[in-house]
Amino acid sequence: MGEEEKKISEFNESMLQIQRLDNKWREIANAREQGDLSRAKFKLDSIEIELMNDAKILTNREYDYVKELKNINKEIYNLNPKETKSIIKLYILLKEKEILLRQIQQECGKGSRYKASDEDEM
Numbered sequence: 001m002g003e004e005e006k007k008i009s010e011f012n013e014s015m016l017q018i019q020r021l022d023n024k025w026r027e028i029a030n031a032r033e034q035g036d037l038s039r040a041k042f043k044l045d046s047i048e049i050e051l052m053n054d055a056k057i058l059t060n061r062e063y064d065y066v067k068e069l070k071n072i073n074k075e076i077y078n079l080n081p082k083e084t085k086s087i088i089k090l091y092i093l094l095k096e097k098e099i100l101l102r103q104i105q106q107e108c109g110k111g112s113r114y115k116a117s118d119e120d121e122m
Contacts, residue, residue: 018110021050028098037090041076044094047101054108065104072097 024047031040048055048069055065076093079086105111 014110017050021047021105021110024050025102032091032094037087037094040094041090044097044101048097051101051104051108051110054110055104058104058107065100068100069097072100 024043028040028043028047031037031043052066052069055069059066072093076090076097079090079093081087081090102111
């Protein structure tokens, strides 16, 4: 058999992923504002799945995003949901996880887009 032909995707899934992420971020904000930390946790887990490949790629550069996510998830898992201070700690950990996931999204180019202030307006 000869040399394999290199295939290039004709469809870029990034835009669909950005739309899914946007919907999930909104759902997380709503859940958090309503005090539904359980729902917010599961939505954050869903975003983590969406961004895990990017986290692995970014981890190979400067910061170990995967290890940090594992540490946060472990802390969340070890909480006792019957203790009031655990509920407060859960809220804090979910905020930390959200900030980290948003940072991953930004670092991999699926977040906000900036331009130089000297660029011409269109």
